[in-house]
Amino acid sequence: MPPSYEQLSHLFRFFGETQCRGRSDVYATLSAAVADDDQLLELTSTAPPDQRRPSLLFAAVNLLLANDQDAALRSYYPIHGGTRKIDARLAPTFAAFCREHWSELEQLLATRSTQTNEIRRCFALRLGRHELARHWPGPVHLLEIGASAGLNLIFDRYAYRLDGSPLAGGDESTVVVETAQRGITADRLWADRPAPVRQRLGLDQHPVDLDDPEARNWLEAFIWPERIDDLATLRGAIEAFRTTEADVRLVRGDAVADTAAVIDELPGDEPVLVFTASLLSYLDQDQRTAFDDQLRSAAERRRIGWVFAEGPALLARSGIDAAGLSGPLASVVTNYAVGVSLRSPDTRHDQILALAEPYLRWIAPARVPDDDFAWASDPTAP
Numbered sequence: 001m002p003p004s005y006e007q008l009s010h011l012f013r014f015f016g017e018t019q020c021r022g023r024s025d026v027y028a029t030l031s032a033a034v035a036d037d038d039q040l041l042e043l044t045s046t047a048p049p050d051q052r053r054p055s056l057l058f059a060a061v062n063l064l065l066a067n068d069q070d071a072a073l074r075s076y077y078p079i080h081g082g083t084r085k086i087d088a089r090l091a092p093t094f095a096a097f098c099r100e101h102w103s104e105l106e107q108l109l110a111t112r113s114t115q116t117n118e119i120r121r122c123f124a125l126r127l128g129r130h131e132l133a134r135h136w137p138g139p140v141h142l143l144e145i146g147a148s149a150g151l152n153l154i155f156d157r158y159a160y161r162l163d164g165s166p167l168a169g170g171d172e173s174t175v176v177v178e179t180a181q182r183g184i185t186a187d188r189l190w191a192d193r194p195a196p197v198r199q200r201l202g203l204d205q206h207p208v209d210l211d212d213p214e215a216r217n218w219l220e221a222f223i224w225p226e227r228i229d230d231l232a233t234l235r236g237a238i239e240a241f242r243t244t245e246a247d248v249r250l251v252r253g254d255a256v257a258d259t260a261a262v263i264d265e266l267p268g269d270e271p272v273l274v275f276t277a278s279l280l281s282y283l284d285q286d287q288r289t290a291f292d293d294q295l296r297s298a299a300e301r302r303r304i305g306w307v308f309a310e311g312p313a314l315l316a317r318s319g320i321d322a323a324g325l326s327g328p329l330a331s332v333v334t335n336y337a338v339g340v341s342l343r344s345p346d347t348r349h350d351q352i353l354a355l356a357e358p359y360l361r362w363i364a365p366a367r368v369p370d371d372d373f374a375w376a377s378d379p380t381a382p
């Protein structure tokens with residue numbers, strides 16, 4: 001294998017083992033196969049260096065597959081009506097599809113970027129919103145950094161189900177966001193309706209315009225092959241976003257350079273709830289430090305509540321100083337920590353509120369404020 005592909009091969013293997021295991025058998029199988037396939041690694045390296053990700057290749061293939069009714073590969077993808085069980089033909093069928101569509105894939109990989117918008121992460125936002133309201137009651141502005149299409153910005157327009165039971169807030173919505181709770185029951189965390197959101201703003205390097213059908217198809221291409229339910233939820237959320245009367249704005253910008261300026265432009269003196277979910281893994285260490293500096297600087301002028309759903313290992317290296325991160329949790333890379341970092345000119349309070357599956361398919365609320373989740377026997381379990 002050419003040395004330049006070794007890192008990429010490792011990335012596919014890591015993605016398969018840490019992200020796909022127990023979540024998508026199709027992508028787990030394909031990740032392992034691509035990791036050993038020089039041709040497909042060469043294809044993936046068509047993407048700009050910071051976009052060479054397994055998810056980008058899989059999404060590009062998925063996009064083309066949606067329009068290719070006759071492709072044999074479709075039979076393995078339940079979202080495209082496939083019912084075939086995974087067998088030894090999956091990897092060669094995938095490779096053959098890639099060879100057949102080589103130039104289209106090269107073009108997609110060179111010009112597109114990873115785009116997912118997972119509204120199940122609104123459970124993390126709700127949890128953080130409630131914690132913020134405990135400290136600072138009253139209205140807030142909501143600013144999501146790395147907002148993608150902005151679907152999380154209308155979190156209070158969705159209905160929620162926890163272990164099958166409805167939660168208060170947005171109950172009349174036809175978009176239902178569901179998750180499972182692990183460990184303790186923490187109903188009190190979800191029960192009340194917090195004060196309203198004033199302005200809703202999303203900042204993203206590549207914001208998704210949901211009025212553009214091509215952009216919508218690209219977002220859908222990131223749904224994993226087995227997740228028929230996620231596709232329906234995403235389509236419902238897109239419809240809700242396009243028809244919402246809420247004033248939602250998406251702006252193009254860089255988390256590392258523009259966060260403080262965007263916060264400074266928000267009117268009034270309400271706290272700003274800054275939400276990030278799955279952003280830190282897109283930043284290198286210097287950029288993570290710079291992002292923390294942006295929040296630190298903005299918090300010299302007003303109250304900032306950073307609510308996050310991010311990898312604990314990255315949080316531990318991004319300025320979060322929560323007691324919960326002082327133990328083994330700080331090295332977990334497979335699941336996310338949900339928490340808050342409340343900052344103002346005279347306060348600083350960091351707390352991990354829950355451990356969660358990265359797509360928030362389950363959430364395990366903290367038992368005590370400085371919980372290190374040692375009780376979650378395997379915090380890396382899918």
Ligand SMILES: C[S@@+](CC[C@H](N)C(=O)[O-])C[C@H]1O[C@@H](n2cnc3c(N)ncnc32)[C@H](O)[C@@H]1O
Pocket residue numbers: 113114115116117118119121145146147148149152203204205206207253254255256276277278279282283
């Ligand atoms: C995995 S998506 C998560 C989107 C959304 N937060 C969610 O949970 O569904 C990461 C998003 O971060 C954006 N992003 C990556 N690096 C960024 C940066 N430096 N500044 C702003 N946005 C960035 C990407 O464009 C993408 O939309």
